Amino acid sequence: MTTSSELTHFFKPDSVAIIGSFRKGFFGGYVIVDSLLQGGYKGKIYPVNPNYEQVLGIRVYPSLEQIPGDIDLALIMINARGVPELIKQCADKGVKAAIIIADGFAERNEQGAQLQEQVQQLAKQAHIRLMGPNTAGVVNPIDNFYPCPYEAGYHTIQKGAIALISQTGMTNPQAFPYQDYHCGVSKICDLGNKCDVDECDLLEYLAEDEHTKVVGIYLEGIKDGKRFLRVARAVSSRKPVLIVKSGRTTQGAAASASHTGSMAVNDAIFDAVCAQTGVIRLDTFDELFEVPKIFATQPLPRGGRFGILTITGGMAVMAIDYGAPFGLQLAGMQPQTASFLDSIFSGSGHMPVDIGPMMAAVRGTFSRYHEILDALMADSNVDALLHIPWAHPSEDIIESYVRAYENIRGRYQKPVVTWVYGPSSQAVSELAYRLERMGFPVFKQLETAIKALGLALQYSQKRMASDAQ
Amino acid sequence: MTTSSELTHFFKPDSVAIIGSFRKGFFGGYVIVDSLLQGGYKGKIYPVNPNYEQVLGIRVYPSLEQIPGDIDLALIMINARGVPELIKQCADKGVKAAIIIADGFAERNEQGAQLQEQVQQLAKQAHIRLMGPNTAGVVNPIDNFYPCPYEAGYHTIQKGAIALISQTGMTNPQAFPYQDYHCGVSKICDLGNKCDVDECDLLEYLAEDEHTKVVGIYLEGIKDGKRFLRVARAVSSRKPVLIVKSGRTTQGAAASASHTGSMAVNDAIFDAVCAQTGVIRLDTFDELFEVPKIFATQPLPRGGRFGILTITGGMAVMAIDYGAPFGLQLAGMQPQTASFLDSIFSGSGHMPVDIGPMMAAVRGTFSRYHEILDALMADSNVDALLHIPWAHPSEDIIESYVRAYENIRGRYQKPVVTWVYGPSSQAVSELAYRLERMGFPVFKQLETAIKALGLALQYSQKRMASDAQ
Known part of the structure; x- marks a missing residue:
């Protein structure tokens, strides 16, 4: 049984203990402490290791029990063999949650699987919630909590509405x-090996999280199919849930067993699960970062007529x-829109509006x-708009686009998706950056822009259908 | 009937006439002259327009007939209505080929379609080969021929082995x-509206082109199905031909009719055509720029076992x-490779080689x-390699990767595909740039890297099967 308050210890702890090496490098306790400090974490930081006295100006404790205060969350990155003993110490100390970053468990071999089982039992007895093992852990930009075990080269992430759950550190x-x-x-x-906290726990937690508007998930397998059906359906009816799942082929399933010890779900069954629960299935890893943008920033389309x-x-x-297979169809145009366009250039007053000529x-x-x-957004035939600007290095053109978006911003309850192309990668990036900072999603590929719009339409239709019941 | 020498006039003319406006702007004759000059074209340039005397230091002729020398290629960007008369002048002047950049033909309306028919007949009578109308024309980086009608902001393209044919200026x-x-x-x-030169002509031309190793095509429709079957099969047996085709849905087919006046082919039939001819069908526009890279730079895989x-x-x-649906399967490992890896880190001597731990x-x-x-490339179980490096901003890491590729370069008859990821877009781009400059293709998405490898395997298997007959 998970309650939201339990998972809060993972994302918003008042105090954290870091148990591991504090040698400077790409990976390890040093990186976590550095990342917590530079990310602006306001809670208490307790590094633990008998061989250090200090790291980055912070006192290192020889053991958990010598820490003066309470510990909400333990971040564990010691050798797998030592983890059961450490969990006992966590229990004695009253630690509420632990992220086991260490690997060498069920994903490694049979011995590791036994070790994982042991750790799981010990934690359960002590009412300690576990994440991992074999995980890169969590990040909570909203509360400036960045306990990153790998060096990223930067320290904060823009706060926003997309939550990402993954069975990889990717x-x-x-x-x-x-x-x-x-x-x-x-x-x-x-989630790592998911010996305790799994996708369902996270989904329930994020359904309640006021900051999260859309959840993107990468999974290798489902831990509890029955519960997933129930939870995914409930959460999907409140917020869109998008999933990329590997293990589609028997070869992929075998590989995931040795990666996170996952049992793969038959792929056709998973498709059926998605259809039943309203979960949106994505195809590529890249889509996991692209498609959620429309849900995070745009209103849902009220129909499939796209300009x-x-x-x-x-x-x-x-x-x-x-777009056609998603139910998107080219919008028509009101006479006044057509005559306005024709007044600029005769023959241009029809969809698609090709301003090339x-x-x-x-x-x-x-x-x-x-x-x-603005004329296209205002047209009552248009439920949504696809815009394909040409990002030429000329400053004039880019400013014209920006001005056009500023002009429509917040004035229409219709989604806009944009694909920028052009001869200069720098100009493409600049325009994309400026539009996204205004809240208009820009997609790296045309097909992804259309797919995002199509999936938003399908989600909208499902929501409208179930709201009508 | 096309002969290669006829199409040479489009790509390697000794002299070009440009008929249009020479007003400075994003588009037009001025841009073409500028692009020819800055691209390093060595042939004769004859701008034609009675209202100008000079453009960019070059004499402008009032009419074609007043040009002193012969003209291989005419670039036409005047109002559609004037094009038939101009073709007559081209005939009188003995012009060998013409690119009609002007639009307003079959893609616009019935009147335009009649105009196009008229132009086509006139050119045929005069034995002038036509490209377009409604086209952005050609580029030939090998011979520094850049007759670009749209301002791109740069003037040369890296010379290489990929030819791109398209029914759009994209x-x-x-x-x-x-x-x-x-x-x-x-x-x-x-190709534009393809009133004369079409995909088959180009395929035959490129089959003979010594500089082209792979052909990528974007099509909205096929002009002559029977001929396409014959030509595509013949060319595919010599060089890989990759096609993205729109008009998959009835909506898309209707849209392409108004874009280039194309008659779309039933999509299932087109799939069958690809299977019969050995043409490789791609799914997205982005793939048209990504997948050819493996064919242009890497040896074909001799088997599907990938490390x-x-x-x-x-x-x-x-x-x-x-990779599994393409016939790719994870390679095994020779004992000496495994023991070498285990000697560095115990337990790492198996595929996939995950150097994270x-x-x-x-x-x-x-x-x-x-x-x-090098150990993986040398392993006789490995037919091809997927490499996933982590491009951390640290200079040390990037140098280590570059050194590793330098070490294997040219030593193995096995393809290598790379997907670079990491926390810094700049580091990712830098590593990708350095590897691609060494001749190792780097793909923007993992899935595209695998797809490219899978398609290279399938092409290789077909070639081996037909060579064995």
Whole structure:
């Protein structure tokens, strides 16, 4: 039984003990203490190791029992063999939760699996909640809690509405450039071998978390299928839950057994589970960072009629083609919108709005860009908009786009997805950065932009259908 | 009937006439002349327009007939209505080929379709080969020929072995950051409305092109199905041909009709065509720039046993899972390779080789990285290698990786695909750049790296099967 308050000890502890080596390097206790300090953690930090006196100006205690205060959370990175004894010490000390970063458990071999079983039993008896083993742990940007065991080279992440749960450290700061990720994050958690806390516990916790609007999950397997069905359905009806699951093939399943000791779920069954629970299944790891952005920043679409404003006709064809299986269809256009566009360039008043020919023929097209974008957003035929701007290094063009988005910002209850392309990676990045900072998601691939919009539509339709019941 | 020599006029003309406006701007004759000059074109340049005397220091002729020399190629960017008359002038002047950049033809309306038909007939009578209309034209980096009608902000592209044919200008320099694309290009061609030169002509031309090792194509439709079957099969048996095709859905097909006037092919039929001809079908536009890299730079795999060297166990699980449907399976390991790895860190001597735990436990792991990579490449169980390095901002790590690749370069007839990840976008880009400059393709997504390897395996197997017959 999990209660939200129990998991709070993992994400918002008042005090943490770090048990491990404090030698400077890419990995270890030193990195955690450094990361906690630089990330701005306000709670108490207790490094534990009999061979050190001090690390980064903080006193190191020879053992847990000599720590003067209470400990909410223990971060454990010692050799696996020593972990059972340490859990006993945690029990004696009244530690409430522990993250076992150490590896060498069920993912390694049979001996490791026995060790994991032993650790799990000891913790259970002492009412200590465990995360891991074999995990990179958690991050909570909202409360400036960054207990990162791997050196990332930066120390804070933009606060936001996306929670990421993962059965790998690949969503933790050392693996992903959160500094260049313009969409903020509420929580990150690597579940590791899931000997205690699992995806269902986290889902229940995040359903209650006021900062989290969407949950993205990478899983190798499901720990408790029955509970997952129940919890996933309940959480999905409140917040979108997006999952990438490996172990689709027998080869992949075998590999995940040796990675986190997971038992894989038959893939067709998992598809059925997603359909039943309303969980949205993603296909690639990259999508885990891309698709949640629409849910975190945009209103849900009320229908599938999407407008397209583009400077390339070819990509509009791709977008329409790719969107159709999601139920997206090219929007029509009100007469006043069409006549407005035709007044700028005859023949342009229809969807998709391809301003390529207009740009080539009419000087000053860009100075009217904000009017064009606004006209499409205001059109009652348009439920959502795909925008494909051309990020040319010319400052004028980029400013025209930014001005157009500033003009529509907050004025329409319709989602906008953007794919930026162009001859300069730097200009593409700059425009993407500026738009995302304004709250408009920009996707790295056109197909992902359309997919995000399509999944938002499907989620919206399910929610509307169940709200109507 | 196409002969290679006819298409040479498009890609390697001795003289070009540019008929259009020479007003400075993002688009037009001015941009073409500028691009030809800055790209280093050595042939004769004849701008044509009665309202100008000079552009960028070059004489502008009032009409084609007043040009003193012969003209291999005419680049036409005047109003569609004037194009038939201009083609007559081209005929009188003995122009050999013309690229009609102008739009407003079959993609616009019925009137435009009639105009296109008229232009086509006139050119045919005069034995002028046509590209377009409604095209951004061609680029030939090998011969420094950059007749770009849209301003890209840069002037040359790295020379290489990838040819890109497209039914959109989205593969031309103004749309894609070729400056940051580390894999070189041999030819680029936007087919536009394909009133004459089509995908089959280009395929036949590129099959003979000594600089082209792989052809990537974006199509909205096939002009001549029977011929395509024959040509695609013949070319595929010599060089890999990769195609992204839109118009998969009825909505997408309708959209492509108004984009380039294309008749779409039923999608299931197109799949069958690919299977019959050996053409490799891609799914996304991004893949068109990613997948060809393996064919351009790496030997074909002789079998599907792939080794993995990774610093993240989770991504190895994903890779194995994703690779299985392509026929890729995790390689085994020779005893001497296993004992070498175990000598560095006990328990690491098995596939996938996860150096994460080794790195955490053994100081100086990175100083031995070149030995580790080399041991895997040398292992006779390994037909191909997936490498997943962690691009941490630390200069030491990046240098260790670079040294490891330098060490294996040119020594093994086995493909290597790389996916770089890490906490710093800049470090990821830097490592990717350095590896690609050495000839090792680095993919933006793990899934694309595996897909590229899987498609190379399938192509290799087909080639081996047909060679054996």
